[in-house]
Amino acid sequence: MPQKIAVAVIHGIGEANPEFAQKDSPKFTSGFAKKLKSELAEVLDEEVDTIDVKLVIEPIYWAEVVQTIQDELCDRLQIEGKLKKFFRLGEFIFHSLSDSVAYQVTSSSAASDRHIYDGIHQCFADTLKKLATSAGDKAPLCIVAHSLGSTIASNYIWDLQNNQAQISIGNTPLEKGETLSLFYTFGSQIAFWSLRHKDFGTPITVPSPKLSQHYPNLRGEWVNFYDEDDLLGYPIQNINEKYKRVVKDKKVNAGGMLQNWNPTSHNEYWTDGEVIKPIAKTLADTWRLLNP
Template sequence: MLVIHGIGGQRTDFAEPLIRGVNREVKRLGADASAIAWQSVYWDDLLVPRQQAYLKRALKDGRLNYQRLRQFVVSALGDAGAYRQRPSGSVAGAKSGRTYERVHARIREQLSELYHGPLSGRPLPLVLMAHSFGGHILSNYVWDSQQTLDRHLSAFERMHWLAGFITFGCNIPLFTFAVDKPVPIRFPATRLPARFKEKARWLNFYDPDDVLGWPLKPVSSAYARSVDADIRLQVGGAVGGWTPAAHLLYWRDRRFARHVA
């Protein structure tokens, strides 16, 4: 299982509540949770220093209202903007130094660590879990892997064993409006062994109060075919669960963990 976070300030252990919750539910079902190899992809540190430096300068005189909300906006919109933006002063078409490549390099590193570490070089079905903007990032990563052959990577690292995609609080639709007919990644992976293909699933979870989480099937007919289900799920409790703050509450929600298990 490869887990990636989305927008907003994150800690390096961001995935731990979800991992504990899913493992607990797997055990409750009578299965062996230790058979699941987890790997998280943390990339927030690539942008936080610049965001915090700007906020410190902008907020020091105290003349801006809603400072906590502004911090979230800088983090959220700043992440999305920086991910695609070409660095100022760079040559058009140049890729070196782009946040896009730096984030994808982080994914590649963690995939390699998962494959050569816990999996000991054994290709096994891969499930991706992506929160929020992380869904857009992983979708791009898989797309690039499917379009370009890198013979230096194993079949597992080239996403040939992609058997599951779980997106939650996903905002992929917001990044599809530049084209008339958005096309998703090929799912399940074309070269996934047949015995796993019939069980492959792309499940998209969204809380109705989460304004950053959206259904994927309405994006296009191609998405409607690739995504197995858009699942409406109330996450969080009485505090925050019935507000847009639900976007941040999937990680610790027992009902969500139960669905994943």
């Protein structure tokens, strides 16, 4: 039986639509997942319908962890009218900032102050469990992360690689992050989060240090896509020398004529060819190597 590749897709800041977590909804299937399958089929010269036997895509929807308490705070402050001003820009800013602040945690944080951080990470763990079931316990793992989702993914893998996780983690190689081979970030705020650490910190290891134990011939990569007009997404590789050895930044012009020259490009990476095509090509090359 051919070895499948597991792909975990995590959304970023703001009030994400619950349909992101529903793979059969138009929002998910007509966006990144559908386009990725289409591009992969083109590279492999196959029908799109056959891609499901090669690739398993699961969304990581974490917004619900913070949504309830954000709504409660909004009600207590009585600011619903304010959030609707300026074409609902206030709503986006409120949810974006509160997502980031709520997610923060330090090594000395009490258990009672980790509920958001750990709750979001449990969503991540639960998704990897689904992937281990549907793609295989040792399926190579590809993570695709947008915006704050890239920071969440980085922190999650860091915790795994440094034995710092304080949530329920499955015991399969995939769930333990041992098969992580590909990491794609776009619209990333990892640069901001690096400010919390001396000399801007240390990146996760990509591919996983234990990948070679499962797939000696696989090579991994971390590519960070960013648009210069995206005010919420930044390059990563020059954070410090450690990041430079792990990450490759790739500048793109995300979106169509109405988006690629302004900050709305932040939400346009999902279906942009400059992002999707290189990911699809690497996935195709990886699958061929796994299934000669």
